[in-house]
Amino acid sequence: MLSFEKRPQPSKFWIIFTPILAVILTLIAGAILFSTLGKPPLESLKIIFWDPLFHPNYAAYSRPQLLIKAGPLILIAIGLSFGFKAGVWNIGAEGQYIIGAVIGGGVALAFYPYESIIVFPLAVLFGAIGGFLWAMIPVVLRIYFKTNEILVSLMLVYVAESILISVSQGLLRNPEGMGFPGSRNLNQYASSANNELITGTGLHWGVIFALISVIFAYFIFQKHTLGYQVKLTGEAPKAAKFAGVNPNLIVFFCLGISGTLAGLAGIFEVTGQAGQITSSFNSGYGFTAIIVAFLGRLHPVGILLAALLMALTYIGGELAQFQLQLPAASIQLFQGMLLFFLLAADILVNYRVSRKRS
Amino acid sequence: MTKKLLELEGISKSYPGVIANSDVSFDINVGEVHALLGENGAGKSTLVKTIYGLVKPDNGRMSLNGKHYVPGSPSEARKAGIAMVFQHFSLFEALSVAENISLGMESPPNQRDLAKKIKSVSNSYGLPLEPGKTVGSLSAGERQRVEIVRCLLQEPKLLIMDEPTSVLTPQEVQILFETLRKIKSEGRSILYISHKLEEIRKLCDTATILRLGKKVETCTPSKTSSNELAEMMVGSSIQIPQQKKREIGNILLSLENIVSKSINTFGTSLSNLTLDLHAGEIFGVGGVAGNGQDELLSILSGELIAESGQIKLEDRIITADKPRTRRELCVLSAPEERLGHSAAPNMSLVENTLMTASQSQHLVSKGFIDWEKTRAFTEKIIEEFDVRTPSIENVARSLSGGNLQKFVIGREIQQEPKVFVVNQPTWGVDAAAAASIRQAILTLADNGAAILIISQDLDELLEISDRFAALNEGKLSDALPTRDLTVDQIGLMMGGKRNLELSDAKF
Numbered sequence: 001m002l003s004f005e006k007r008p009q010p011s012k013f014w015i016i017f018t019p020i021l022a023v024i025l026t027l028i029a030g031a032i033l034f035s036t037l038g039k040p041p042l043e044s045l046k047i048i049f050w051d052p053l054f055h056p057n058y059a060a061y062s063r064p065q066l067l068i069k070a071g072p073l074i075l076i077a078i079g080l081s082f083g084f085k086a087g088v089w090n091i092g093a094e095g096q097y098i099i100g101a102v103i104g105g106g107v108a109l110a111f112y113p114y115e116s117i118i119v120f121p122l123a124v125l126f127g128a129i130g131g132f133l134w135a136m137i138p139v140v141l142r143i144y145f146k147t148n149e150i151l152v153s154l155m156l157v158y159v160a161e162s163i164l165i166s167v168s169q170g171l172l173r174n175p176e177g178m179g180f181p182g183s184r185n186l187n188q189y190a191s192s193a194n195n196e197l198i199t200g201t202g203l204h205w206g207v208i209f210a211l212i213s214v215i216f217a218y219f220i221f222q223k224h225t226l227g228y229q230v231k232l233t234g235e236a237p238k239a240a241k242f243a244g245v246n247p248n249l250i251v252f253f254c255l256g257i258s259g260t261l262a263g264l265a266g267i268f269e270v271t272g273q274a275g276q277i278t279s280s281f282n283s284g285y286g287f288t289a290i291i292v293a294f295l296g297r298l299h300p301v302g303i304l305l306a307a308l309l310m311a312l313t314y315i316g317g318e319l320a321q322f323q324l325q326l327p328a329a330s331i332q333l334f335q336g337m338l339l340f341f342l343l344a345a346d347i348l349v350n351y352r353v354s355r356k357r358s
Numbered sequence: 359m360t361k362k363l364l365e366l367e368g369i370s371k372s373y374p375g376v377i378a379n380s381d382v383s384f385d386i387n388v389g390e391v392h393a394l395l396g397e398n399g400a401g402k403s404t405l406v407k408t409i410y411g412l413v414k415p416d417n418g419r420m421s422l423n424g425k426h427y428v429p430g431s432p433s434e435a436r437k438a439g440i441a442m443v444f445q446h447f448s449l450f451e452a453l454s455v456a457e458n459i460s461l462g463m464e465s466p467p468n469q470r471d472l473a474k475k476i477k478s479v480s481n482s483y484g485l486p487l488e489p490g491k492t493v494g495s496l497s498a499g500e501r502q503r504v505e506i507v508r509c510l511l512q513e514p515k516l517l518i519m520d521e522p523t524s525v526l527t528p529q530e531v532q533i534l535f536e537t538l539r540k541i542k543s544e545g546r547s548i549l550y551i552s553h554k555l556e557e558i559r560k561l562c563d564t565a566t567i568l569r570l571g572k573k574v575e576t577c578t579p580s581k582t583s584s585n586e587l588a589e590m591m592v593g594s595s596i597q598i599p600q601q602k603k604r605e606i607g608n609i610l611l612s613l614e615n616i617v618s619k620s621i622n623t624f625g626t627s628l629s630n631l632t633l634d635l636h637a638g639e640i641f642g643v644g645g646v647a648g649n650g651q652d653e654l655l656s657i658l659s660g661e662l663i664a665e666s667g668q669i670k671l672e673d674r675i676i677t678a679d680k681p682r683t684r685r686e687l688c689v690l691s692a693p694e695e696r697l698g699h700s701a702a703p704n705m706s707l708v709e710n711t712l713m714t715a716s717q718s719q720h721l722v723s724k725g726f727i728d729w730e731k732t733r734a735f736t737e738k739i740i741e742e743f744d745v746r747t748p749s750i751e752n753v754a755r756s757l758s759g760g761n762l763q764k765f766v767i768g769r770e771i772q773q774e775p776k777v778f779v780v781n782q783p784t785w786g787v788d789a790a791a792a793a794s795i796r797q798a799i800l801t802l803a804d805n806g807a808a809i810l811i812i813s814q815d816l817d818e819l820l821e822i823s824d825r826f827a828a829l830n831e832g833k834l835s836d837a838l839p840t841r842d843l844t845v846d847q848i849g850l851m852m853g854g855k856r857n858l859e860l861s862d863a864k865f
Contacts, residue, residue, distance in 0.1 A: 008756040010704070223729075225722045228712060236702035241661050242693060243713045244681035 004351040014348045019295055019302070022342035023309070029341070030334050039324050047323055048316030048334075062315050064202030068273050069311035072097070072265035074210035074304055076289035078217045079258030081298040085221075087234040088254045092138070092153030093262045094286025095160035096131040100263025101270040102160075102167055103130030105277045108192035109172055109183060119191035124205070124267055131263015134160065135255040143248045149255070157286070165279045172277055187275035194272035206268030210307075213261055217300040230254060262286060291339045310335065360387040363547050364409070364427070364440075364516060369418035371404055377571045378404035379415070384566045384576050386516065391538060391548045393558040393579060396568035397591055398759070398786045402551050405568070406518050409549070410442045411435035423515075433464070441509035442518040447501050451494035458493055459508045480507050483537045497853075498646050499530040506537065517541060518549045523557060524814065525646055528849035535561055553591070554817075555584045569593055592789045601800065606824065607637030609672075610808040611658075611689070611777045616667035618657055620832075626650040628657065628832045631667070635777065635808040640799065642823030642840065643812040645852050650832035651781055651812045652694065658779045658810065659691040660684045671777065685717040690775035692766050694782040694812075696759065700766045703755035707747065710754050711736040711769055718773040735772070743768030744794065760791030767795050771802050778802060781812040796822050816848065828852040 031041035052062035076093045083090045104127025111119045138152040167173075172183040186192045197203045221227035233240040233250045241247065265285065274281035292310050296302030317331030364386040371379045379401045386392045396402045407413040409420065411429030420427045422438055429435040432442075449458050456473050460466035467475070473489035480487040485503040493501060502522060509517055519538075523531045538548055538561065552558055558565055558579050565579040567590045574590045616631040628650050635641055645651065656662035657669070660681035669677045671687055679687070693699045701710045712732050716722045721732045736750045743764045747757055754762060767783060783799065784792035800822055803809050812829075813819050819826060820840055827837040828851035835851040 009753055223726050225716070225725050225727055228709070228727060232702055232705070232709075232713065235704050236698050238695070238699045239702045239713065242659060242681065242699055244660070244685070 005354045018345040021345045025341040026338045047320045052315040065315045067202035067207050070307040071206035071210045072285045073292050073307040075261045075265040077292040077303045078213045079261035080293045082257050083254035085234045086230040086250050086254050089150045090153050090258050092157045095157035096134045096259040096262035097266040097286045098160040098164050099134040100127040100131035100266030104267030105270045115191045127267025128260045128263045131259040135259020139255045168279050182276045182278040185275045186271045214300045363388045365421045369415045371415045380571045382573045389545045390563040393562035393565035394551045400568040401571040439515035441514035443505045445520040449493045456489040498525040516547045520551045527852040528845045555587045604638045606639050609634045610637050611635040612670045614668045616664045618664045626832045628653050631834050637806050640803050640809045640823045642819035642826045645829035649829045655781045688776035690770040691779040701754040707750045708736045739768040739772050760787040763787045777808045779810045
């Protein structure tokens with residue numbers, strides 16, 4: 001009989017190898033899934049993982065998309081990783097991301113049609129502030145009223161979505177939009193446009209900020225006492241209290257960072273790829289980032305790689321929908337499997353499989 | 359020749375990574391008190407759980423009264439005439455004594471008959487119990503009586519007692535011994551598990567000593583010296599800590615009328631606690647677990663802030679100071695729970711060092727961690743306190759209990775505290791490690807630190823402390839010099855008002 005045996009020490013090998021194993025298992029299960037849908041399994045996998053990067057016809061379009069999509073995922077997931085390490089569960093990054101876009105985008109729209117170099121930086125600043133303030137709601141409720149931040153942050157996503165629908169049809173609606181919902185196109189307003197910085201790479205300001213956030217998070221966790229306190233709080237809350245860590249400060253810090261980064265992702269998205277504040281600009285990045293954070297093992301570099309992989313499945317998924325008529329849901333299922341296999345394979349970090357006579 | 363009740367032959371049991379029992383054989387005779395002696399982790403618990411039907415052995419056989427005995431469950435064991443009193447009681451606090459007892463019976467009689475029966479059995483064994491009382495209002499000693507009476511009502515042939523004295527005051531221990539002798543005189547056998555040598559020498563007819571899962575020997579404890587027993591138990595001779603004559607200096611730390619809420623709903627609040635701690639002094643706080651020990655430590659570590667009263671370090675009032683401020687002032691502490699409180703189980707020893715040593719050793723400057731310095735300090739702790747670990751990067755939980763405790767205590771002592779507060783410094787630690795921890799505490803006091811040591815282990819307190827006081831329901835008794843204390847006095851201090859009277863033991 002096979003059984004699990006607890007390792008005395010977490011396995012360093014499996015910490016790195018589990019995500020790879022999860023990817024392999026996902027590929028196998030994905031191939032089975034696609035073949036049951038009557039699609040050629042290897043062809044499907046090739047379209048999802050290979051063609052976006054190397055296909056002579058599509059790569060020119062798809063390759064820049066990789067960074068465009070990975071940017072917001074990295075930003076949000078890095079923010080989430082702080083809270084997840086501390087045991088502060090911010091499930092509502094989607095809401096912070098939306099509010100960042102609305103507030104930042106609103107500031108930019110207020111300047112329209114005045115052209116100035118200051119508009120974009122101001123929009124970015126207010127995007128960050130918007131996300132930060134939205135994240136402060138669960139913080140205040142948790143610290144003063146001991147509410148559960150999981151529920152509050154999640155509920156606030158729906159509030160944020162309602163606000164988004166409201167402003168895109170009312171307050172921020174494009175007066176010249178012929179009555180269609182949605183704001184003016186921020187990407188076509190020169191002062192607020194978040195364009196590609198180097199043509200053909202997909203590199204925009206959001207990607208730059210994402211890379212900075214990776215370096216920043218790496219630094220905080222390796223060198224700074226704040227990162228250490230975050231980790232200690234997550235590992236052993238009682239020990240953290242004994243060490244003198246203020247748990248409220250940790251809640252504030254973790255949610256503050258993740259709100260700020262989600263807000264930044266929102267404003268970069270709405271001034272770039274999405275262009276307009278519409279009721280559906282958000283495309284669920286705030287939730288996907290949860291998968292990215294865990295897939296990346298809550299490690300900054302891991303998150304960077306995981307976000308690129310996730311972005312690839314988005315782009316490849318679209319390609320597969322278009323070429324093979326794969327249903328959109330099967331791509332989401334595919335992404336979900338990735339998280340599922342990762343969590344399942346995770347047990348190998350702390351346990352080893354042993355054969356035991358019964 | 360005496361008749362054998364239970365025979366064990368070649369019992370083996372292993373868990374992943376641990377051999378709990380390996381080829382253990384011994385016999386328990388009818389009408390004897392048989393001791394099972396061994397250190398924590400020697401395999402005593404696994405062995406009795408095997409007898410009680412809770413654990414299935416990998417190998418070996420047992421026979422009861424000459425017949426093959428394979429208990430599939432505790433209820434089968436009870437039917438065969440084996441009863442057990444666990445170290446941790448399984449009683450419902452909200453129910454009465456009689457209700458609790460009837461819950462454990464296969465076919466309970468009606469409450470009134472049961473109450474009568476409880477009264478007669480409990481009185482005849484010198485364990486007076488009020489059947490209608492709620493268990494929640496009983497002391498630990500009285501709760502144990504409920505468990506014993508529950509077993510006795512089944513008329514067992516063999517009664518297993520797992521570390522029964524760990525929750526009792528010395529007087530209560532006396533009463534328990536009288537009861538056990540009475541049970542024995544009726545021709546019943548008792549398997550008595552303990553690591554306290556003196557108890558075993560006083561009470562038991564035979565002793566089987568286990569070490570690392572193996573039987574070392576079966577001997578007659580009354581004819582074997584404590585030293586011999588200890589050596590068999592530990593496997594080597596132990597360095598007994600050296601008491602030097604110490605200079606007791608000025609008052610370093612004083613607590614005045616401290617009142618505080620408990621940490622959690624089941625904790626005990628502290629009421630009007632007052633004590634003085636002198637330089638070079640070791641102050642021992644005894645008492646049965648759950649009488650405010652955790653709260654006392656938290657009040658001093660700064661995790662819990664007193665509602666009223668005052669804590670003074672020399673001339674400075676530190677009542678409201680946070681844990682870090684207290685560490686800056688060299689008031690250091692080590693809580694009881696190693697994994698999760700004094701150390702983070704999944705973090706490396708280096709990271710665990712940073713946890714409490716960052717202030718005194720200046721391991722963090724302007725928010726940045728100096729890992730080089732932290733590693734160096736960790737190495738120092740490991741070397742000075744002989745912590746056995748493959749590397750300082752190993753996680754805390756990979757260390758054995760004794761080694762981790764040496765690390766946790768060493769981490770604080772190496773910082774040269776002015777005041778050191780420690781709860782259960784040697785709980786669950788092997789004898790050699792315990793001796794070295796006590797020695798380290800004594801040396802710290804020699805160097806002029808004031809030490810408050812909270813412990814359940816009376817022998818430990820008597821061995822190393824200069825003054826002794828007991829905690830009872832959050833109140834601290836008057837402190838007396840340890841040298842002049844008698845065991846009776848200690849018992850009275852520990853029992854507080856709810857002390858069980860000695861007269862109970864008379865029949």
